[in-house]
Amino acid sequence: MELLQNIIAGCIQNNQRDQKFLYEKYYGYCLKTVFRYIYRYDKAVDVVNDGFVKVFRNFSKFQYKDIQNLEMILMGWMRMIMINTAIDQLRKNNFLPEIGDISETIWMHEDKSQGSDHALLYKELIKEIKKLPPSYRTVFNMYVIDGFTHQEIANRLGISVGTSKSNLSKARVLLQKIVKNNDEEAVCNM
Amino acid sequence: MQYVNDDMDEFFRKAAEDYPLDTGTGDWTKVLNALQNNEDTQDSKEHRGKYLWLLLLLPLGWICNQYGWQGNSGKEKVAEQKITANKNQNRNGFTKPSLETTQYDEVSPQFKIQNGSVTADKSNSSVKKSNPFLTASKTNNASLFENDKLNESNSIVTDASSFNEIASSEPIENKIQNNSRAVESIDLLPVENYQHGFGFLNSKSSVLSNEIKEDNSSKTVVSLKPHKRFYIGIETGIDATTVKFQKVKNAGSGYGLLLGYELNKKWSIETGIFRDKKLYYTEGQYFSKEKLYVPVNSDITDVNGDCNMYEIPIALKYNLPSKKSQWFVTAGVSSYFMKKEDYNYDYYYYNTGNTVTHYKSYTGSTSSFFSVAQFTGGYSHHIGKIADLRIEPYVKIPVKQVGVGKLPLLSAGLNIGITKKLF
Numbered sequence: 001m002e003l004l005q006n007i008i009a010g011c012i013q014n015n016q017r018d019q020k021f022l023y024e025k026y027y028g029y030c031l032k033t034v035f036r037y038i039y040r041y042d043k044a045v046d047v048v049n050d051g052f053v054k055v056f057r058n059f060s061k062f063q064y065k066d067i068q069n070l071e072m073i074l075m076g077w078m079r080m081i082m083i084n085t086a087i088d089q090l091r092k093n094n095f096l097p098e099i100g101d102i103s104e105t106i107w108m109h110e111d112k113s114q115g116s117d118h119a120l121l122y123k124e125l126i127k128e129i130k131k132l133p134p135s136y137r138t139v140f141n142m143y144v145i146d147g148f149t150h151q152e153i154a155n156r157l158g159i160s161v162g163t164s165k166s167n168l169s170k171a172r173v174l175l176q177k178i179v180k181n182n183d184e185e186a187v188c189n190m
Numbered sequence: 191m192q193y194v195n196d197d198m199d200e201f202f203r204k205a206a207e208d209y210p211l212d213t214g215t216g217d218w219t220k221v222l223n224a225l226q227n228n229e230d231t232q233d234s235k236e237h238r239g240k241y242l243w244l245l246l247l248l249p250l251g252w253i254c255n256q257y258g259w260q261g262n263s264g265k266e267k268v269a270e271q272k273i274t275a276n277k278n279q280n281r282n283g284f285t286k287p288s289l290e291t292t293q294y295d296e297v298s299p300q301f302k303i304q305n306g307s308v309t310a311d312k313s314n315s316s317v318k319k320s321n322p323f324l325t326a327s328k329t330n331n332a333s334l335f336e337n338d339k340l341n342e343s344n345s346i347v348t349d350a351s352s353f354n355e356i357a358s359s360e361p362i363e364n365k366i367q368n369n370s371r372a373v374e375s376i377d378l379l380p381v382e383n384y385q386h387g388f389g390f391l392n393s394k395s396s397v398l399s400n401e402i403k404e405d406n407s408s409k410t411v412v413s414l415k416p417h418k419r420f421y422i423g424i425e426t427g428i429d430a431t432t433v434k435f436q437k438v439k440n441a442g443s444g445y446g447l448l449l450g451y452e453l454n455k456k457w458s459i460e461t462g463i464f465r466d467k468k469l470y471y472t473e474g475q476y477f478s479k480e481k482l483y484v485p486v487n488s489d490i491t492d493v494n495g496d497c498n499m500y501e502i503p504i505a506l507k508y509n510l511p512s513k514k515s516q517w518f519v520t521a522g523v524s525s526y527f528m529k530k531e532d533y534n535y536d537y538y539y540y541n542t543g544n545t546v547t548h549y550k551s552y553t554g555s556t557s558s559f560f561s562v563a564q565f566t567g568g569y570s571h572h573i574g575k576i577a578d579l580r581i582e583p584y585v586k587i588p589v590k591q592v593g594v595g596k597l598p599l600l601s602a603g604l605n606i607g608i609t610k611k612l613f
C-alpha cells in the first residue's frame with residue numbers, strides 16, 4: 001500500500017517512471033473494461049491509451065481518504081475515466097453498429113485447467129454482449145456491469161430515462177435467449 | 191422475472207471480470223508521446239490566453255462611439271434655423287438680434303404686417319406649424335419665459351401667457367434689459383401652441399419675430415438628444431414546419447435574443463441567436479439514409495422528427511413609411527446549428543410484414559449555414575418610453591437541406607417580442 005501511495009505521489013509529480021509502472025500494472029484491467037464497450041480490439045486499445053493520458057493529466061484531482069482500500073478506489077476512478085472515454089468514442093460515431101467478426105487471436109489460449117470451462121463461457125457471453133447494437137450494449141454494460149443508474153446513463157448518453165430502460169430491457173431479452181440456448185446445449189451435451 | 195434478471199446480471203458481471211482477453215502490455219511510448227504533445231498544446235493555449243486582455247478594449251470602442259457622435263449627423267436634428275450673424279454676440283456665444291425693426295418676410299397667414307409691426311389676425315386663430323422657430327439648448331437657458339415648458343422632443347413650447355407678460359406698454363428693449371435670461375436666450379422664438387397671436391408687438395420694435403430672417407451666410411444646428419441606434423430584444427413564438435408540404439403533426443416553438451442596428455429611420459440590420467424546437471414528419475423516401483442502418487429486408491416508411499437547434503439569422507429590416515404606426519418588413523437568411531435530433535423511424539420488414547418503430551438520437555450532428563431564407567412582416571408598438579412590443583409573423587423557405595436526414599424544412603409561425611434601444 002505504501003508503494004502504491006508513492007506511485008500515486010510520483011504520478012502527480014509527472015514522474016515518468018511511476019506513470020509507466022501504473023500504466024503497465026493496470027493496462028489489462030482497463031482494456032477489459034473498454035473492450036466491453038468498443039467493438040474492435042484495435043479501437044479499444046486506442047481508447048485505453050487516450051484514457052490513460054486523461055488519467056495522468058488529471059491525477060492531481062484524485063483524492064482518497066481510505067488508505068486500506070486505496071487500490072480499489074484508484075481502480076474505480078480509472079474505470080470511470082475509461083468508460084467515459086469509451087462512450088465519447090461511441091458518440092463520435094453516433095453509436096453506429098460496426099460490422100465484421102472479432103478475431104480469435106485476441107483471446108487468451110485455452111488450457112486444460114478447471115477454470116477453463118468458465119473462461120470459455122465467459123468469452124462467449126462477452127462476444128454476445130459485443131454483438132448487441134451499440135446503444136443496447138452501452139446501456140447494458142453501464143447498468144448491469146458498471147453500476148450506473150438509469151438517470152446517470154440518461155445524463156451521460158443524452159437520452160431519456162425511459163429510453164435507457166427500454167434499451168436495457170431489449171438487451172436483456174436478446175441475451176436471455178442466448179443464455180437459454182447455451183443451457184439447452186449444455187443439457188444436451190451431458 | 192426480477193430474480194431471473196438478477197441471476198443473469200450476476201452471471202454477466204462475473205463474465206466481465208474473468209473473460210480471457212489477451213491484453214498484452216500496451217504501448218507506453220504512445221502514451222508518453224501523447225502526454226508530451228498535450229503539454230505543448232497546453233502551453234500554446236496559455237500563450238493564447240495572454241491576448242485575452244485585448245477584449246477589455248471593446249468597452250473603449252463603445253465609449254468612443256457614444257461620445258464621438260456628439261455634434262455630428264449621428265444625432266437627431268430637432269430644428270435648424272438660419273439666423274443673421276452680427277457682431278452682437280454675448281459672452282455665451284448667443285447672437286443677439288439687432289434691435290432695428292425689420293420685416294419678417296415669411297409670416298404666418300394669421301399675422302399681418304401693419305405700420306412696420308406684426309399683429310395678429312384674429313380671424314384665423316389656427317396655428318401654423320410651418321413657421322420656423324428656434325429651440326434653445328436644454329442645458330443653457332432652458333426657458334426664456336417662466337411659463338415655458340418642454341415638450342417631448344425637448345423643444346421649448348411657450349404658451350400665450352408668456353407673450354402677454356411681454357405684451358405690456360413697456361418698450362420691449364427695457365424688458366429685455368431687465369430680463370437677463372431673455373437677453374441671453376433672445377434667439378428663442380416660441381411659435382407652437384400660441385393662440386393669441388403676437389399682440390404684444392408694438393410699433394417700436396418687433397424684436398422677437400422680426401429679427402429672424404433667412405440668411406445663407408450662417409447656419410446653426412441645434413441638436414438635443416442622441417439618437418440610439420443599437421437595440422436588443424427577446425422574442426418567442428410558435429412554429430409549424432413541414433417537409434415538402436407534407437402533413438404538420440405538431441407545433442414547435444422558439445425563443446431567443448435579437449440584436450439590431452438602425453442604419454437610419456427606415457433601414458435596420460438585425461441578427462441574434464434563437465433556440466428552436468421543430469417538429470416535423472416525412473415519408474421515409476425523403477429521408478437520407480446515409481447515417482442510418484437499414485437492414486436489407488426492410489425499409490423506412492415514416493419518420494417523425496423532434497429537433498432542437500440554434501438559429502442565427504441575419505436580416506435587413508425596413509420600416510414602412512407611416513405617421514403613426516410602425517409596420518415593418520424584414521428579409522434575410524438563417525443558419526441552423528443542430529443541437530439534438532430525435533427521430534422515430536418506422537421500419538417495415540418485408541419478410542414478416544411488420545412495422546417496427548425504432549428511436550435514434552443525434553447530438554451536435556450537423557450545421558447548415560444560410561440554410562433558409564426568411565421573410566417577416568410585422569408591427570411594432572411603443573410600450574411607454576421604455577420599450578417596443580413587436581408582433582412578427584414569418585415564413586422560412588428552405589435553401590439547403592438540413593439535419594441528419596438532409597431535409598428541406600419549410601417553416602411558418604408567429605414571433606412576439608420586446609425590444610429596447612440601448613445606445
